[in-house]
Amino acid sequence: MPREGLLPAMPRAKGIVNSGLIPSLVRKLHREEESIQEILLDTLAACLQEDATEALNSRVVPFLKEKLLSPNEIIRCKAARTLIAHPSGGQEAVIPILVHLLRDPVEEVQANAAGALMYATVTTEGKYAALDAEAIHPLLGLLVSSLQKARLNAIKALTMLAEAPEGRKILKAHVHTFRVLEAEPGEAVQRAAEVAIKVIEWKP
Structure with missing residues (x-):
């Protein structure tokens, strides 16, 4: 069952997790333009609902911390939502x-x-x-x-x-x-x- 405040898990999230692509998604948060960052944050939120292990190993929290400070309200919103999916x-x-x-x-x-x-x-x-x-x-x-x-x-x-x-x-x-x-x-x-x-x- 999805955590509070999240969209339902994306159908391809499991495939992304199983393919070991989460570290790559996390790194891309630094480099991509904002419209792509929004998609990446949505994808990460869905992947974290499937399995948070790889995200933890990829040190996703420091990257999300940076996005929480974004002047873009959509990025701030999606970064906070992604943290909801992140285990304590x-x-x-x-x-x-x-x-x-x-x-x-x-x-x-x-x-x-x-x-x-x-x-x-x-x-x-x-x-x-x-x-x-x-x-x-x-x-x-x-x-x-x-x-x-x-x-x-x-x-x-x-x-x-x-x-x-x-x-x-x-x-x-x-x-x-x-x-x-x-x-x-x-x-x-x-x-x-x-x-x-x-x-x-x-x-x-």
């Missing part, structure tokens, strides 16, 4: 950039950055890197986004941060916001808000 681990270096992108002028970029943070904060290291980068307040800001995907990704990322005592302490003052989201028409958002409240209110 090794992403701590891009967390400050992802937090910065939570305030991007483009809502789709914000939504994908929140989605990437959701996966990057699965690990303890990721949680504390996000807390150090002060991710909580911009994520809270996305809870009123006009994009359901942004709201959903933000709730899930905040739930991850609430698993850390420091994050839980900050978020206790915002439980009412999640209770409002429990009444939202979208079932996915309702369920995510319910889980978030349980994690925030959990007592050891």
Whole structure:
């Protein structure tokens, strides 16, 4: 099943992975013009859903980090979306950039950055890197986004941060916001808000 915020896997993704072409795709991100970079990022996202091993071996994260800083909003958006497909681990270096992108002028970029943070904060290291980068307040800001995907990704990322005592302490003052989201028409958002409240209110 595709990860949140991604397009369905491309039919040829499996063939690309099996042919060992991922390292070549990653290297091309440096050299190709932007229209080709967009296609490469879409392809990499689909390939990562099939198998992330080769991408990890190709050090894809530093290349994606560079694309997250692109002045081209489509490149930023697709780079963040590709990180959603990337397994947790090794992403701590891009967390400050992802937090910065939570305030991007483009809502789709914000939504994908929140989605990437959701996966990057699965690990303890990721949680504390996000807390150090002060991710909580911009994520809270996305809870009123006009994009359901942004709201959903933000709730899930905040739930991850609430698993850390420091994050839980900050978020206790915002439980009412999640209770409002429990009444939202979208079932996915309702369920995510319910889980978030349980994690925030959990007592050891």
